[in-house]
Amino acid sequence: xxxxxxxxxxxxxxxxxxxxxxxxxxxxxxxxxxxxxxxxxxxxxxxxxxxxxxxxxxxxxxxxxxxxxxxxxxxxxxxxxxxxxxxxxxxxxxxxxxxxxxxxxxxxxxxxxxxxxxxx
Amino acid sequence: xxxxxxxxxxxxxxxxxxxxxxxxxxxxxxxxxxxxxxxxxxxxxxxxxxxxxxxxxxxxxxxxxxxxxxxxxxxxxxxxxxxxxxxxxxxxxxxxxxxxxxxxxxxxxxxxxxxxxxxx
Numbered sequence: 001x002x003x004x005x006x007x008x009x010x011x012x013x014x015x016x017x018x019x020x021x022x023x024x025x026x027x028x029x030x031x032x033x034x035x036x037x038x039x040x041x042x043x044x045x046x047x048x049x050x051x052x053x054x055x056x057x058x059x060x061x062x063x064x065x066x067x068x069x070x071x072x073x074x075x076x077x078x079x080x081x082x083x084x085x086x087x088x089x090x091x092x093x094x095x096x097x098x099x100x101x102x103x104x105x106x107x108x109x110x111x112x113x114x115x116x117x118x119x120x
Numbered sequence: 121x122x123x124x125x126x127x128x129x130x131x132x133x134x135x136x137x138x139x140x141x142x143x144x145x146x147x148x149x150x151x152x153x154x155x156x157x158x159x160x161x162x163x164x165x166x167x168x169x170x171x172x173x174x175x176x177x178x179x180x181x182x183x184x185x186x187x188x189x190x191x192x193x194x195x196x197x198x199x200x201x202x203x204x205x206x207x208x209x210x211x212x213x214x215x216x217x218x219x220x221x222x223x224x225x226x227x228x229x230x231x232x233x234x235x236x237x238x239x240x
Contacts (some may be wrong), residue, residue, distance in 0.1 A: 007167025009145035021139060028225045047127025078203035097227055098218055105148045105215055 013097035014016070017063045018040030018090065022048055027083070027091050030066065049097050057081060065090060127222070134219035138181045138210065142168055143176050147203070147211050150186065156202030177201060185210060 016025060025046040029037060034049045037045070060066045065087035069080045083091065122159040138147060149157060157165070163173045180186045185207035189200045203211065 006164060009149045009165045010167030011141055011145050011148075012167075014141045014144070016141065021131055021134045021136065021143060024134070024221065025131050028131075028221055029129045030149070031225045032227055044126060045129045047130030047132075052224055055218055091225070095222060098222055101144065101148055102215060104152045105211070117202070 011097060014095060015094060018094045021051045022052060023060060026056055030081060031091060036080045039079040042081060121209060131217055133213060135214060138214045143180060148178055148187060150203045151211060152199060158198045159199040
């Protein structure tokens with residue numbers, strides 16, 4: 001195994017809980033809406049089925065990234081999801097790594113020393 | 121199911137073959153090194169075990185994203201991996217979606233109309 005310090009493309013910060021495509025969509029939606037979003041809004045914004053959204057919401061809630069509140073709007077049950085403070089912090093950290101991926105992939109970042117390959 | 125056109129956070133362009141964390145590291149490494157990288161170099165840059173790297177290389181090769189050439193350097197076997205033209209194109213497309221994720225997550229992109237949520 002390599003030493004992490006010598007593995008600049010390991011992207012340890014790409015936490016799999018946040019990096020998964022559907023959950024990334026959910027978190028990105030919620031990042032924009034500080035008051036949170038209802039289940040149906042999230043489903044439509046993210047293009048998910050009810051079942052898929054339920055599963056991903058549960059994973060995000062168990063990871064402490066989102067708060068889920070169940071209540072009623074009039075007589076209809078209403079589920080609201082919003083980022084926790086911890087979720088916002090971890091999502092910000094994740095986005096910083098994504099930014100680094102973009103910089104590295106486009107060759108704008110500092111070149112990695114000590115490799116035998118030939119930089120483009 | 122939602123109409124894709126109405127699901128701005130579905131991120132259809134985040135192809136799972138490219139989005140997986142280890143493969144994203146491999147592709148990002150190769151994007152910088154046009155001549156390709158050897159197996160050992162890739163393993164160290166990406167912080168992967170031999171077994172993991174082999175598995176991901178196979179997936180990327182089968183998807184047509186990288187070319188794998190096996191030969192010798194002196195008397196030692198040497199495996200070289202490089203992006204195919206198709207791989208470079210698809211990786212560029214993927215990076216454009218990542219950029220859109222960053223813009224949306226940070227509220228710099230055009231706000232999504234037609235939702236009932238309250239933008240931050």
